Amino acid sequence: xxxxxxxxxxITGGNSGIGYAAAQAFAAEGAxxxxxxxxRQAVDEAVAQLGPSAFGVxxxxxxxxxxxxxxxxxxxxxxAIDIYMGNAGMNNIEPSAAVGIDSYDTQFGTNARAVFFxxxxxxxxxxxGGSIILTSSIATAKVLxxxxxxxxxxxxxxxxxxxxxxxxxxxxxxxNVLSPGPTDTPILEKLGVxxxxxxxxxxxxxxxxxxxxxxxxxxxxxxxxFLASDDSRFITGIVLRxxxxxxxx
Numbered sequence: 001x002x003x004x005x006x007x008x009x010x011i012t013g014g015n016s017g018i019g020y021a022a023a024q025a026f027a028a029e030g031a032x033x034x035x036x037x038x039x040r041q042a043v044d045e046a047v048a049q050l051g052p053s054a055f056g057v058x059x060x061x062x063x064x065x066x067x068x069x070x071x072x073x074x075x076x077x078x079x080a081i082d083i084y085m086g087n088a089g090m091n092n093i094e095p096s097a098a099v100g101i102d103s104y105d106t107q108f109g110t111n112a113r114a115v116f117f118x119x120x121x122x123x124x125x126x127x128x129g130g131s132i133i134l135t136s137s138i139a140t141a142k143v144l145x146x147x148x149x150x151x152x153x154x155x156x157x158x159x160x161x162x163x164x165x166x167x168x169x170x171x172x173x174x175x176n177v178l179s180p181g182p183t184d185t186p187i188l189e190k191l192g193v194x195x196x197x198x199x200x201x202x203x204x205x206x207x208x209x210x211x212x213x214x215x216x217x218x219x220x221x222x223x224x225x226f227l228a229s230d231d232s233r234f235i236t237g238i239v240l241r242x243x244x245x246x247x248x249x
Contacts, residue, residue, distance in 0.1 A: 002028075002030035003029040004228065004229060005030030007032070007082040007228075008031065008032050008033075008083070009026045009032070009083035010036070010070070010081055010084050010085065011023050011036070012035075012061050012086055013036070013037060013088030013089065014037060014085075015035055015037035015039065015045075015046040015056065016186055018217050018220045019037075019088065019135075021217035022087065023050055023054070024218075025218070025221040026228065027050050027051060027054060029225060029229070031082075032053040034056070034057070034073075034077070034078065035054065035056045036056070036057045036058075036061065037057075038058065038059070040058045043057075043058050044056065057070045061088050061114040061118065062110050062113070064114075064117050067114075067117060068121065071122060071125055075125060081125045081127065082127055082129075082131070083131050083228045084119060084122045084131075084132045084133070085133040085134075086132070086157070088110065089110060089153075091150045094146055095146050099149055103149065104149050107149045107153050108156070110153075111153035111157065112153045112156040119134075126171075128172050129172045129173065130171075130173045130174075131176070131229075132164065132168075132174065132176070133228060135180070136158050136178065137150070137151070137180065138180065138182075138241070138243045139151040141239075141247040142246060158179075161176065161237065161239075169236075174227075174233075174236040176240060177240065178227060179240065179241045180242055180243060181209060181214075181242065181243025181244055181246040182205045182209070182214045183214055183215040183220060184214045208249055209244040209245065209249075215244060219242060
């Protein structure tokens with residue numbers, strides 16, 4: 001039997017990278033999936049690939065009205081939520097002395113504030129026994145150059161998860177964190193890694209990862225599926241590091 005048959009899932013940032021891979025994995029296991037993304041074309045293309053039971057909402061997760069629209073449409077389409085994956089995030093790589101107020105506020109607004117209110121707005125529609133998954137980063141466990149603000153914003157959601165694991169226990173809602181290491185997704189291009197430099201970048205990263213390579217998005221998706229399904233029914237409040245052991249080095 002499929003692991004998520006009859007379940008309804010929401011994934012922010014579900015139109016690309018880890019979020020899209022998770023959406024594919026959830027749909028393949030029987031879930032109806034709603035994704036939230038910023039780019040209309042990317043969202044529409046992802047929904048078309050996910051199948052007729054999927055739908056997408058376009059908007060900026062930093063704008064709290066986006067979450068209201070998402071929940072309203074989800075109520076009409078699905079009625080209730082079983083899985084909420086707060087996955088969308090952003091990163092400005094810059095030394096602390098160069099961080100402006102706008103950059104700081106944008107990173108915390110997207111990576112922490114939007115996750116907090118996304119979850120709290122989803123709660124009234126979440127069934128008891130549901131699963132909340134928050135996507136964090138290896139940057140919370142390993143100091144990465146010029147990642148101070150990003151790391152701080154991701155550390156905040158790990159604190160949310162620990163608090164929520166206890167706060168939501170009466171409803172048997174589990175809250176866990178998925179913490180990726182370097183992953184082969186389109187975000188590498190957004191971080192300024194040119195195609196001509198990609199091989200050298202990946203080689204340099206691989207040398208810092210005990211398992212010797214970047215993660216594939218489907219490997220993070222399998223971990224997300226584990227946290228979403230009954231396979232992890234006695235697990236809550238953890239940070240699951242899917243980083244090839246990089247946090248150890």
